[in-house]
Amino acid sequence: MKKYFMVIVIGIILLVSSLALSQEDPLAYYRQAKINWRAFEGTQLTIGLNKHPFTESLRPLIPHFEELTGIKVAYVILPEEEFFEKLLIDLSSGGGIFDVYMTSPMFEWRYQYAGWIEDLNQFWNNPELTDQEWYNRDDFYEKPLRANMWDGTIGGGLGQGRWNAIPVMAEFFCQVYREDLREKWGLTVPTNYPDLLTTLTKAAEMGKQETPQVYGVANRGIKSWSTVHSGYFTAFSTYGQKDIYPDLTAAINTPEAKEITQIWVDILQKAGPPGWPNYTWYDAKQNYAAGRFYEITDCDFFAATYENPAQSVVAGKNGYALPAAAPDGNITSNMWTWALGMSSFSKYKEAAWLFLLWATAPQTMLDGTLIHDNFNPTRKSVWENPAVIEKTMKWGTEPGQYRKIVDDMYGMYGDIRWTPNPDVTTVGDIWAEALHEAYEGKKPVSQALDDAAVKINEFMKKWKK
Structure with a gap:
């Protein structure tokens, strides 16, 4: 101290x-x-x-x-x-x-x-x-x-x-949650994705008793690569998955890919925001700061807004944690x-x-x-400037919690997970469409990813030698 x-x-x-x-x-x-x-x-x-x-x-x-x-x-x-x-x-x-x-x-x-x-x-x-x-x-x-x-x-x-x-x-992608509500509702900080689903589902139910209602989790949802890029790709890569293989064919429909995608879609359906398919990152950040969500798995730098009393009603009420882990204990984050x-x-x-x-x-x-x-x-x-340390040290449930997340991301967990190619955003857009189809119940997760893989393979043919 x-x-x-x-x-x-x-x-x-x-x-x-x-x-x-x-x-x-x-x-x-x-x-x-x-x-x-x-x-x-x-x-x-x-x-x-x-x-x-x-x-x-x-x-x-x-x-x-x-x-x-x-x-x-x-x-x-x-x-x-x-x-x-x-x-x-x-x-x-x-x-x-x-x-x-x-x-x-x-x-x-x-x-x-x-x-x-x-x-x-x-x-x-x-x-x-x-x-x-x-x-x-x-x-x-x-x-x-x-x-x-x-x-x-x-x-x-x-x-x-x-x-x-x-x-x-x-920016990296971490868990941000309402520490005050976590204590009030008797929840724990999830350490794996099945636990994340269970916790956010409980939070969504308990949030119905709050005025105004508090929803479980804020996540991006527009039909764009950017929806894939953030919390979802962080979970996807944590499970050891990639967007495309070295031969430039789609890798998004492996059994493990389907497993984590099903969990992600379940989270959105059971605990996500109303109108998720139209949610931008602006919406997710602002509505979490307005106190309408229990958790958000998105950009860590949003903390500067969350902890600013002039912009946020939840300043001083937040906890920060690494992304949940895969069954083998692996943790990764995408980076933008x-x-x-x-x-x-x-x-x-x-x-x-x-x-x-x-x-x-x-x-x-x-x-x-x-x-x-x-x-x-x-x-x-x-x-590492002392004045910046002083400004950020108090973000979280204990001194230095947020800073340790950022340090760990730079040092161990965070990096770009996309495979370099000129049409990567188109690959992401096709992938996002599959998430929408699964969320809206138009297709099972397995079929949505299989169909998206076919589209990606067709599109990527031009880059093969």
Whole structure:
């Protein structure tokens, strides 16, 4: 407890000092770099951004970049599905509206294959544009940095070859539950998926007695790869399953795959939200924060919202736990990392690179996390900053509970589980349709997955050698 108190004191001192220095001269840190920040003064960049907490952490800081460089920045912010659609139109047409855009490995595989995203290695290795020592790329956690590199091998090659984008946040998938209701209802924290089904079914029944009603579990449900990606794929990979085999045929309909999918569908049917097929991650996060659910197995970084009294009625009432385990004790989590990449159609690539350097520099990412809640940071120095430790240490039922989840995810359990290929989101969409068919009772789980596997195999034929 004494050590915990000292961390808090140090964190407060550093936070005050950091804010004071920022008020004195927010650009001093960047001027230490051996970079001519004014080289492209007068240029205007347009940034494509998803409606996301990272975006809200970046926006207030952009005026600092404009003052530092003389480069004007315009940005477009759209909800996730619309954002990807508009970005696809811009890239596929070669329009070049967006110089820089938010992206992620699953989309970069397609963009790279089509020639729509720049290889950042050429800018990184240019001493006239980059001060590598000042930037300190080794400060990034390996998994999100490696995830944004790919050599173009269909079915492999992750972490090699081209550097497509710079990770700005990482999310893993864990259990978040209402500790106050757990105690009230006499429930335990599930350690395996059959227990998870039993616990959430009980929670859904007990929640009917609450006013307003509390449902068992919040999960995404729209007919999209994103529904597969989060809690479901975490459970799926925990059971040792993959999306496709090395020969690029579907692997989603093995006996083990059908077993865990049946449990997942049962959870949704017995304890899930009304209207699950229309649920987005925005809905799941906001409604859990509004106190309408007992549990959610989704992004760990949602904790920044859940623990913020200005945005959540459940602040201080949450517990955090690793995903449930498979029968053999295995635990895994899928990983998503938002990143910033550069359009191959940008007319201002060097200026765009300066924006990428600035936006992902240690100080920018520290300010984004500490002041504007960009979690989980992808730089070790940010996550281990005493003021960030102080801010996050109290999240959970005991000091350090949330932080240990994130540390364990970076260290042991979390990683990208999708197999690299340019059509991975289409594979995910087909898979999500199977989940809908099973949930709605149109097909048994076994048939839905078998039929989806046939569709995936047909679609993936073009990538076979």
